[in-house]
Amino acid sequence: MVLILYAFTASASRKTIDHRSIQKNTQSHVLASVYVKMVLLDSIVTERGYQDIYGKNMLHVKVTNPCNADSSRFDGLLSHIEVQLKNNKGKTSVTYKHPHPQMSLIQFIQEEIHIKDLGGRKAAIVPFYYCGGYESYDMKVSYIVLYENKSYIFHLDYYCGEGVECKPVRTLQATLKNLPKDIRTYLIRYLTKKHRSRDSFHQE
Structure with missing residues (x-):
C-alpha cells in the first residue's frame, strides 16, 4: 500500500496603497493554512521463480493502484507496473507509468503471467x-x-466488432518487429489465438 501526501499553502501579501498623495502601508489579514490530503493506493506484488540455461531466475512484478474488481473505481492519480528479473547474468527491470490514469487504470491478472521455453x-x-x-x-x-x-x-x-472476431488495429508483425525472431514468432501465434474475443481483454 502506498501513502501519498499533498500539501497546499495559501497566504496574503503586504500591499502599498497611495490615497490622496498619502502613502499608507496596510497589512491585510494573513491567512496561512496547510491542507493535507492522504491518499492510500493499493498494490499487487507477485513473484515467480524458474530455471533455464542462465540458472535460477526470479521474476518480481509490482502494480501500483490497479483496478479494483470489488469496486467501480476506474481512474486515479497514478497507475504503474514495475517488472524486474534477476539471474546469474544480472538484473533487468522495466517500469511503465500509465500516462492517462485519470481515464483508466492498469488491470493486472496474475494468473496470465507465463514463462515460455525457447x-x-x-x-x-x-x-x-x-x-x-x-x-x-x-x-x-x-x-x-x-x-x-x-x-x-x-x-x-484491437477492434472488436459486433459478432466478429477481434482484430489488431496494426498488424502484429509490425508491432513486434523489434523483438528477437524466436520470441516474435511465438508471440504472433500466441496473440492471434489469445485475443479473438472481447472477454480476453477483461475490460467489461
Missing part, C-alpha cells in the same frame, strides 16, 4: 490490461517481455 532460454511474458475510458468496440492490452536479460514493452489496440 530452446533452453526462457522468456517471461507479463500482460496487463486497462479498465474504463475506452469505447465499447475498442480494446487494449499491453505486454512486457523479458528475454535474454533484455526488456521489451508493446501496446496492442
Whole structure:
C-alpha cells in the first residue's frame, strides 16, 4: 500500500496603497493554512521463480493502484507496473507509468503471467490490461517481455466488432518487429489465438 501526501499553502501579501498623495502601508489579514490530503493506493506484488540455461531466475512484478474488481473505481492519480528479473547474468527491470490514469487504470491478472521455453532460454511474458475510458468496440492490452536479460514493452489496440472476431488495429508483425525472431514468432501465434474475443481483454 502506498501513502501519498499533498500539501497546499495559501497566504496574503503586504500591499502599498497611495490615497490622496498619502502613502499608507496596510497589512491585510494573513491567512496561512496547510491542507493535507492522504491518499492510500493499493498494490499487487507477485513473484515467480524458474530455471533455464542462465540458472535460477526470479521474476518480481509490482502494480501500483490497479483496478479494483470489488469496486467501480476506474481512474486515479497514478497507475504503474514495475517488472524486474534477476539471474546469474544480472538484473533487468522495466517500469511503465500509465500516462492517462485519470481515464483508466492498469488491470493486472496474475494468473496470465507465463514463462515460455525457447530452446533452453526462457522468456517471461507479463500482460496487463486497462479498465474504463475506452469505447465499447475498442480494446487494449499491453505486454512486457523479458528475454535474454533484455526488456521489451508493446501496446496492442484491437477492434472488436459486433459478432466478429477481434482484430489488431496494426498488424502484429509490425508491432513486434523489434523483438528477437524466436520470441516474435511465438508471440504472433500466441496473440492471434489469445485475443479473438472481447472477454480476453477483461475490460467489461
